[in-house]
Amino acid sequence: MKKYFVSSAGRLRLYAFLEGVSLLVLVFIAMPVKYLMQDPTWVQVIGPIHGALFLLFVFGAITVGVEEKWKFWRTTWIxxxxxxxxxxxxxxxxxxxxxLQQPA
Structure with missing residues (x-):
């Protein structure tokens, strides 16, 4: 687990996982509960968490893109x-x- 905190690439991988899980919870659990059961509580809780994780992911991706010298329109954008x-x-x-994290 420590490997995810020692480098920008490791943190980006952690952000990617957390952002992906929060998106799945938002889309497949919170939104159906909101519209099928008329209960917006899940969206009100998960929405801001997902938003914060999304921003961390975006800033992390840009940081790693600059560090790794990715071509913006080829890798960073994807x-x-x-x-x-x-x-x-x-x-x-x-x-x-x-x-990105494999030993040299």
Whole structure:
């Protein structure tokens, strides 16, 4: 677990996981409860948490993009776009981010 806190790439992987989970909870639990049961409580609780995690993910992705010298329109943009798609951050973590932490 310590490996997720010692580098920007590790923190981005942690942000990606948390942001992805919060998006799934918001889309697949909170929103149906709000509209099917007329109870907005879940959205009022999860929404701001997801928003904060989303901002952490965006700032983390830009930071890692600059550190890794990613091409903005090729890699950074794809990583940022993944945060709008359910399960997108998990795919990006598996496809791109996990390779950043492998020992040299």
């Amino acid at each position: 990583v940022l776009l993944a945060s709008f798609i359910p399960f997108g951050t998990f795919y990006i973590d598996w496809k791109i981010l996990r390779h």
